[in-house]
Amino acid sequence: MDSVPPTSYEPGVLRVLQSKEQTKSFYNKIAKVYDLLSEESEKPMREAGLAMLAPQPGERILEIGFGTGHCLAEIARAVGPGGSVLGVDISDQMLAHAQSLLQREGLADRVELRCGDAGQLPFESNSVDGIFFSFTLELFDTPELPLVLAECRRVLRPQGRIVVVAVSKEGHQGVIVHLFEWMHQHVPNLMDCRPIYVRRALEAAGFSIQAADVKSMWVPVEIVLAQKP
Numbered sequence: 001m002d003s004v005p006p007t008s009y010e011p012g013v014l015r016v017l018q019s020k021e022q023t024k025s026f027y028n029k030i031a032k033v034y035d036l037l038s039e040e041s042e043k044p045m046r047e048a049g050l051a052m053l054a055p056q057p058g059e060r061i062l063e064i065g066f067g068t069g070h071c072l073a074e075i076a077r078a079v080g081p082g083g084s085v086l087g088v089d090i091s092d093q094m095l096a097h098a099q100s101l102l103q104r105e106g107l108a109d110r111v112e113l114r115c116g117d118a119g120q121l122p123f124e125s126n127s128v129d130g131i132f133f134s135f136t137l138e139l140f141d142t143p144e145l146p147l148v149l150a151e152c153r154r155v156l157r158p159q160g161r162i163v164v165v166a167v168s169k170e171g172h173q174g175v176i177v178h179l180f181e182w183m184h185q186h187v188p189n190l191m192d193c194r195p196i197y198v199r200r201a202l203e204a205a206g207f208s209i210q211a212a213d214v215k216s217m218w219v220p221v222e223i224v225l226a227q228k229p
């Protein structure tokens with residue numbers, strides 16, 4: 001890993017072979033069981049990311065790839081009745097799950113959800129205080145990463161912040177990571193994501209890094225807070 005130039009987010013990062021239609025169909029299929037499959041391992045990582053984001057009362061926060069909606073609910077509670085939360089997800093079934101969670105929790109009135117590809121964010125420039133990604137940025141193909149992050153920069157207000165939680169190529173790349181990457185290459189319909197360089201991708205997109213951590217799940221996970229200049 002030492003041979004990787006410190007500013008490059010591409011070397012060794014696998015390409016994503018799934019089309020957007022395949023991604024949508026995959027998450028539609030697993031929406032009902034997603035929490036069962038992932039909650040135990042991913043929840044502590046998401047929580048660490050939310051703590052870094054630290055949403056404040058009155059803020060307007062966007063979550064990209066919100067899944068079943070747990071983070072949307074936590075963010076909505078943190079921004080309070082004077083704040084608002086936006087969400088974009090490619091899966092209409094995930095959106096339906098998230099919407100019913102928000103309704104059950106009495107938070108739906110401060111959250112607006114859209115179904116679509118985050119490669120084009122349907123929001124005005126300089127319009128949000130913060131953006132949150134949890135286990136979603138690593139689903140975008142390598143050439144898409146700068147485009148998605150440029151969209152994030154566009155919709156964030158100046159000095160707005162972004163937090164990304166994602167499976168990472170930083171940290172110890174042991175046997176499990178190699179197995180993970182093997183599965184991504186050979187059974188991409190089961191293992192759609194792959195490790196990426198989060199801090200480097202954010203730096204390359206022109207964000208300034210405020211905090212960065214690499215935690216251990218069953219693979220390394222980067223949790224990075226960055227700011228729009």
Ligand SMILES: C[S@@+](CC[C@H](N)C(=O)[O-])C[C@H]1O[C@@H](n2cnc3c(N)ncnc32)[C@H](O)[C@@H]1O
Pocket residue numbers: 020023024027042046064065066067068088089090091094116117118119133134135136139
């Ligand atoms: C691995 S899940 C993570 C869900 C949630 N953030 C969590 O941490 O529990 C990835 C989510 O990103 C969504 N997603 C995948 N590709 C997307 C895209 N191009 N645009 C928007 N959402 C996308 C999926 O539908 C899914 O809900």
